[in-house]
Amino acid sequence: MDDDLVIRAQRGDKGAYTILVGGLADRFLSVARRILRDIDLAEDATQQALLAIWQDLPQLRDPARFEAWSYRLLVNACYTEGRKDRRWSPNLRLLPPEQPASDDLSSVVDRDQLERGFRRLSVDQRTVVVLHHYLDLPLDKVAEVLGIPVGTAHSRLHRAMGEWRAALEADARSPIQEVAR
Amino acid sequence: MSAEREFERISRAWLRADGEASADRVLDRVLDLLDTSPQRRTVRPALRSAGMDAYGRTPRDDLARLALVVAAAVAVAIVGINLLTASERDEATESPAVASSPSPAATDLGVFEPARGRIVIWDHGHLEAIDPLDPTSVRVFKPGYIGFGSNVMPAGWSADGSKLALTTEHGDLFVMDQTGALDWVPIEQLPDVGLWNFDEIRTHLDCRRPRPRPFGCASSAWLSPDGTKGLVFESPGQRSLGPGRLYVMDLDDVRASRVIEVEGIEPTRSVSKGGDDSQPAMPVWSPDGTRIAYIWSKEGNLDTPAVGIVDLETGAARELISGWGLITQLAWSPDGSQLLVVAGPGPPLAPGGDLPASLFLVDVDDAEAHEVASGRFAAAAWSPDGSRIAAVDQPGTWEVIVIDADGSGARQVVATLDEVGPAGVVWHPIPAP
Numbered sequence: 001m002d003d004d005l006v007i008r009a010q011r012g013d014k015g016a017y018t019i020l021v022g023g024l025a026d027r028f029l030s031v032a033r034r035i036l037r038d039i040d041l042a043e044d045a046t047q048q049a050l051l052a053i054w055q056d057l058p059q060l061r062d063p064a065r066f067e068a069w070s071y072r073l074l075v076n077a078c079y080t081e082g083r084k085d086r087r088w089s090p091n092l093r094l095l096p097p098e099q100p101a102s103d104d105l106s107s108v109v110d111r112d113q114l115e116r117g118f119r120r121l122s123v124d125q126r127t128v129v130v131l132h133h134y135l136d137l138p139l140d141k142v143a144e145v146l147g148i149p150v151g152t153a154h155s156r157l158h159r160a161m162g163e164w165r166a167a168l169e170a171d172a173r174s175p176i177q178e179v180a181r
Numbered sequence: 182m183s184a185e186r187e188f189e190r191i192s193r194a195w196l197r198a199d200g201e202a203s204a205d206r207v208l209d210r211v212l213d214l215l216d217t218s219p220q221r222r223t224v225r226p227a228l229r230s231a232g233m234d235a236y237g238r239t240p241r242d243d244l245a246r247l248a249l250v251v252a253a254a255v256a257v258a259i260v261g262i263n264l265l266t267a268s269e270r271d272e273a274t275e276s277p278a279v280a281s282s283p284s285p286a287a288t289d290l291g292v293f294e295p296a297r298g299r300i301v302i303w304d305h306g307h308l309e310a311i312d313p314l315d316p317t318s319v320r321v322f323k324p325g326y327i328g329f330g331s332n333v334m335p336a337g338w339s340a341d342g343s344k345l346a347l348t349t350e351h352g353d354l355f356v357m358d359q360t361g362a363l364d365w366v367p368i369e370q371l372p373d374v375g376l377w378n379f380d381e382i383r384t385h386l387d388c389r390r391p392r393p394r395p396f397g398c399a400s401s402a403w404l405s406p407d408g409t410k411g412l413v414f415e416s417p418g419q420r421s422l423g424p425g426r427l428y429v430m431d432l433d434d435v436r437a438s439r440v441i442e443v444e445g446i447e448p449t450r451s452v453s454k455g456g457d458d459s460q461p462a463m464p465v466w467s468p469d470g471t472r473i474a475y476i477w478s479k480e481g482n483l484d485t486p487a488v489g490i491v492d493l494e495t496g497a498a499r500e501l502i503s504g505w506g507l508i509t510q511l512a513w514s515p516d517g518s519q520l521l522v523v524a525g526p527g528p529p530l531a532p533g534g535d536l537p538a539s540l541f542l543v544d545v546d547d548a549e550a551h552e553v554a555s556g557r558f559a560a561a562a563w564s565p566d567g568s569r570i571a572a573v574d575q576p577g578t579w580e581v582i583v584i585d586a587d588g589s590g591a592r593q594v595v596a597t598l599d600e601v602g603p604a605g606v607v608w609h610p611i612p613a614p
Binding site: 012014017018021022025026027028029030033034039042043046047050051054055056057058079080111114129130133134161164165 | 185188189191192193195196197198200201202203204205206207208210211212214215218219220307
């Protein structure tokens, strides 16, 4: 990330801000969508995070930490939207149809099963899984974004993957299929 | 390939299967909103334009700091107290630093309305207000974004419930009012910061906690009861010889309106910069604003802390308790007669274990102490009427309990599966209607 852009945006340069977040927005939406499993919630979270970047950038002391800082804003926004989802919107809409799965994947486990299992995880758990397995952030970076110790990030990820697998196994045994949480 | 690795491979492929989405529509909306969403600028830019650095310090401040660091060794033992002001000695001697009565309850708590009468903790980027009588009722409210430290700890309400002090993991300090406005308090301007910020906590406590919490020991009553002042103690390395200094900080103009010198601190040893454990710390206001309790160490070692009380009207200081293992928090009872002390035996710790810490009540007059609950408590707060105590416990995963002040009736109000929880808990002082 270009520190100079960050500094200019900190000083209120909207052009610099536009360039800065223009390079982030698609990735933000993709991350939020994977965490929240709902495109509308994901768009709201992304908007909230991008706006927060503008509003709070003057308080960022170290421009070199912009990326981790901005992802933390996104994660916080996802938590906010996730709570709305949990409290007031029990019926999630499924993500739009996805591209065909790879042969390997479809041959081993059903994609809907993966979806259902993933939805059973808490937003906390989904977040650590997405940051590590989708964004490829190493666990120390995940910990930095989440503001938790590395050991906690590791255990949270381990637990999330374990529960995800357990959910798949339970799903495979159950004749009843749950469409959405 | 193990089943675990195979599942990891499958899940990665699944997560990546639908590619990146276009956020053009979102970006357009955000750019449209910029004009009506001003940047939150705090005192810092203004100070910078006034010739100070990013933290509000002038070159002169730096020289002063340097001179103080060169000085020598801070030490311990309270013998007496002198009161003086930084620039207005007369003003300080004419009136107590903060002897004001608590303000009447705000009729409109604004953004804090959801917190009225509730236990408040910080969790996942939000303040959560939990009804102690119905823990399933959780209200969530969120202050404006606080720096880049989403890990925040509430550090006390004003008496009328209209202001809340918040500290971040990076040691920043904010005061939020009922309009939602968030003022960053540039504590770096002052000679030093005695509010234990998170860096200091790491310095001091990491070695004591096999599994250090991201939060630690910020004062639970940092705000004066009238919400206009804060407390700052000197931190290690800034002054290494002479009396300890407690700064009463006026939050409006962010200056130390009064300095209380704690005389009689013995220069027991030389200390290097950042290495002095003998500082007094964790100052907490009494409910009537006339006294301050604080933690310090008689032996220059945090492993053997003591608790002192300073009377702001008379300047008298006295030791209340000493010889305890490790004290992490103090909280005055609403009637000012007792101190709730979170304390444990301190090191050495069992390998892999967290730090045991119990809740104690100490009578302020005769120092009689008794244990209310044992556990691994990180923080605690009184209910407004003094009949109950809310505490963050960490028996493995963290939880919040509420217990009657006599130690009976403990009940869990928050249970989690997370290993690391909030180290701060506050209870809104205004009861629910």
